[in-house]
Amino acid sequence: MEIRLCFAVGTFAFIFGCGDATHFLSDDFEHGLYGWTKSSAMKGDTGYDGPWTVDEIEKDNHGLVMSEANRHYALSKPLTKELTFEDDVVVIQYSVKYQKAMECGGSYLKLLSKTDDMDLTKVKDDTPYTILFGPDKCGGSQHLRFIFRHLNPSTGEYREVHARPIKTPSVLFVGIKTHLVTLVLRKDNTFSMSIDEEQVLSGALGSKDEFDPSLMPPKTIDDPSDSKPEDWVDEKMIDDPEDPPPADWVTEATVLDPDATQPDDWDEEMDGEWEAPTIANPAYKGPYNAKKIENPAYKGVWMPKQLPNPEYFEERNPYGSLTTISAAAFELWTTTAGVTFDDIIITNSEDEASAMAATWRQRRKVEDDEADATMGFMWRLFRGVASALMRFATLFSDPQKTHAYLEPYLLAAYDQPLLGLMWVLTFVMPVVFIAVKLCGGKRAVEPETATSAPDQDEEDDSEEAEEVEEDKKEK
Numbered sequence: 001m002e003i004r005l006c007f008a009v010g011t012f013a014f015i016f017g018c019g020d021a022t023h024f025l026s027d028d029f030e031h032g033l034y035g036w037t038k039s040s041a042m043k044g045d046t047g048y049d050g051p052w053t054v055d056e057i058e059k060d061n062h063g064l065v066m067s068e069a070n071r072h073y074a075l076s077k078p079l080t081k082e083l084t085f086e087d088d089v090v091v092i093q094y095s096v097k098y099q100k101a102m103e104c105g106g107s108y109l110k111l112l113s114k115t116d117d118m119d120l121t122k123v124k125d126d127t128p129y130t131i132l133f134g135p136d137k138c139g140g141s142q143h144l145r146f147i148f149r150h151l152n153p154s155t156g157e158y159r160e161v162h163a164r165p166i167k168t169p170s171v172l173f174v175g176i177k178t179h180l181v182t183l184v185l186r187k188d189n190t191f192s193m194s195i196d197e198e199q200v201l202s203g204a205l206g207s208k209d210e211f212d213p214s215l216m217p218p219k220t221i222d223d224p225s226d227s228k229p230e231d232w233v234d235e236k237m238i239d240d241p242e243d244p245p246p247a248d249w250v251t252e253a254t255v256l257d258p259d260a261t262q263p264d265d266w267d268e269e270m271d272g273e274w275e276a277p278t279i280a281n282p283a284y285k286g287p288y289n290a291k292k293i294e295n296p297a298y299k300g301v302w303m304p305k306q307l308p309n310p311e312y313f314e315e316r317n318p319y320g321s322l323t324t325i326s327a328a329a330f331e332l333w334t335t336t337a338g339v340t341f342d343d344i345i346i347t348n349s350e351d352e353a354s355a356m357a358a359t360w361r362q363r364r365k366v367e368d369d370e371a372d373a374t375m376g377f378m379w380r381l382f383r384g385v386a387s388a389l390m391r392f393a394t395l396f397s398d399p400q401k402t403h404a405y406l407e408p409y410l411l412a413a414y415d416q417p418l419l420g421l422m423w424v425l426t427f428v429m430p431v432v433f434i435a436v437k438l439c440g441g442k443r444a445v446e447p448e449t450a451t452s453a454p455d456q457d458e459e460d461d462s463e464e465a466e467e468v469e470e471d472k473k474e475k
Helices: 002-017 350-356 358-375 377-393 399-415 417-443 446-450 456-474
Strands: 023-027 052-058 061-066 071-083 089-098 104-106 109-113 129-138 141-151 158-162 178-186 190-195 198-204 220-222 237-239 254-256 278-280 292-294 306-308 325-334 339-347
Touching: 052 339, 061 071, 061 325, 089 109, 089 129, 089 350, 089 358, 129 178, 129 325, 141 190, 141 198, 178 339, 178 358, 325 339, 339 350, 339 358, 350 358
Parallel strands: none
Antiparallel strands: 023 071, 023 339, 052 061, 061 339, 071 325, 089 178, 089 339, 104 129, 104 325, 109 129, 109 325, 129 141, 141 158, 178 190, 190 198, 220 306, 237 292, 254 278
16 A cells, blocks of 8 residues: 555656656556557467466556566557657666566567557567667576667668676576666767666767777778788897807706616517606706897788778767657566566656656565565674675675675675575585684694693602502512
8 A cells, every 4th residue: 555655646746746748658557458469479389478467466566477487478568659769868667576586588678669560469579679678687697788779871770789788787686676777868868777776887878888889880990801911020029139048058857867777677679779767857947038129020010901991870869860669568588487577667757757666666665674574683694794705805806806706696695695594504604614623623732732741740640659669669
């Protein structure tokens, strides 16, 4: 009830506070699959046969669910108005929750390009799209993808332009909490991507810093018919010919063993000529390294001739040149059932998107509170230990590499402390046990030293025994 009330307040704020905003698509699935079209196109031998359901994910709140594993899914819905990228901003946002640990599959949204023959009942993997955005995972490959397709005016062909990988995609796939993903495109040709309202990547749209490859191809390309001349010298430094090794410099690593003798029973006719075995040369000094001097024949780094790139073009307004969008679609494959989508919005107002996210904020607070209440002290203890482990590990290695290596495990432990406890029992406890045994072994040596200095009582007992023995002999 609290979640729905929160959404109602957000909707009220949108209606009266964002009067000029346009919501090209907005769906919280409280009306089921109304307006959505399931694709009947073929994909492999079975087609897009994955069953979509709208389930109650908590009281009075529903979500769109891919309910079976190892299926292809395709579902689309037309926008209320064509998206032409004339507004100051475009926001694409939705929430996703993995009810089971995600193994392999996509959970991204495609914004389909406007075409004359658009038929939502035939949406499939090669249906033209303008933007692809959302999580994607298979094994250790984890991404929050952002791809846009751009028409090259020089060639008339479309090319996919991929945003570079973000640093922390694993946060999306650990635990069973609901995550909010947001993409914002702006008229000034900048963009930003966020997870749970925390920015993870931003920059210039299509730039070489944030996209690989960049939107604009190079102006020139190598001449494929050009090759390096045979007499081209590209060795910059050479050995100094006036710096020979000293006369006594020994370069032979091994020598014949001078003490070895031919066995008496050696038969040259049967065994061949006898050779003494080799041994390490005691006089060996290693390879001699002459001084280096600049090579007078050096011509520099060879570069092939450059030709004008026939595919080159200059794009000053990538945002405005994006192809018009007429529909949104989920076209996915998953090996994991229970992937749940909710609160989808495509709008020209960041305020509207923030209002739609009010439902997610309330839901996430409930999930966090429930997790804290479930684990209590153990939850907080493990989080503290995990953070301390991260800081300790960075003392002995490169902080960035250590963070990148440990982060997926620590994030998983944050959301699933029982999993973290299992790691502690499996890996940490054996290390502690071994350390204790080793330390204990060292301390066990100490009493041997102590026996070299007996106490006074032991000396007295020894003297009394000697006196008794002498008395026996006298008798």
